[in-house]
Amino acid sequence: MLVAVAFLLVAAPSPLGAMKIPDDNPQAPEKIALGEQLWFDKRLSVDGTRACYSCHQNEDGLGGHDPLAIGPGEKKLTRHSPVMWNVGFLPRWYWDGRATTLEGQTKAAWGGSNMGVGNDNLEAKAKTIEAIEGYKTQFAKVFPDGVTAANVVKALVAYERTLVCDNTAYDRFVAGEKKALSKQAQSGLALFTGKAGCTGCHPAPFFSAAYEAPEGMYYNAGVGTDVTPEDKVDVGRMSVTKKESDWAAFKVPSLRNVAKSAPYFHDGSVAKLEDAVRFMAAGGRKNKNVSELLVDKKLSAAEVKDLVAFLKSLDCPGVLKAPKLP
């Protein structure tokens, strides 16, 4: 009897499983709180105009607002900002998977054109953070060597690893709450895993095969290749592997929170979820390297609507709240 009670008190395990945390950056509450402040702090950018949060906001499902992200100095970047939920579970980061650690990705976002600081100026920027009294004392509590560029990155990443979305209507449905999905969403789920063939690339629980493959998972779906001259096409994964077979292939994005994170695709070229679904279900756009897995599933307008209803059941309930900055 006692055993049964104790069992009930244990929280249900996450359908996402355990996140891998590297030994040199363990999670700790004070580190996470510090990372949360840095995530929202525009003083981290080159000119005080951008925080990490600026391009990954609640209103945009923690993805980007602009089709192509706009960095400091109003510089148009080459890709659309991805959704941040469950980012700590990925094995590779960016649309082309060029970052092999989340720490490396975050350092690149800070030094590169997203925040515009410049890789050689990160220590100088850390000094300006150190000059803010509240930060200096908080860093001293978390890191023996205080405010350094590497520690700013570690704190940011510890916070990013808390952005977990594992309690959507779909998750509750799978856990036994049968009313969590409407009849239409249930038809959409059946299509998603059946006739429409979406699970091949977007399998549960992440709704992307990229999370459970050691190098991530990339396909050419023909996004953008029909409107851009071939020599100007963003080659995506090929820029990392140099293989022709990866030409214009991009990471399979998670579909968790997808209904809230318009616009869609690596170039933000599609504004509405229904149109993105129709594009995928019709087999993408033909080009010299489009994935053979993408074929026209000949869905009716009603079936596309059912798929959209199902995708809405993947909305993440969480909301980020800006903390008080020092």
Ligand code: HEC
């Ligand atoms: C100006 C907009 C902008 C700002 C500011 C910005 N990002 Fe991003 N972020 C992007 C874009 C665009 C990408 C995708 C780039 C690519 O794939 O080449 C991205 C990708 C990422 C990814 C990879 C996600 C994935 O699914 O692979 C992470 C993590 C991330 N950003 C974290 C951060 C952090 C941390 C900061 C602050 C240090 C930051 N971002 C600031 C636009 C921005």
Ligand code: HEC
């Ligand atoms: C062959 C693998 C594959 C299959 C099958 C597939 N997708 Fe995708 N999906 C991708 C890739 C790759 C992208 C990103 C393409 C890009 O941005 O260039 C993507 C992007 C998306 C997006 C945009 C998400 C975002 O955040 O921008 C949606 C929505 C989507 N797929 C839905 C579906 C649906 C619904 C199906 C089934 C009809 C499906 N996909 C089938 C690989 C696939």
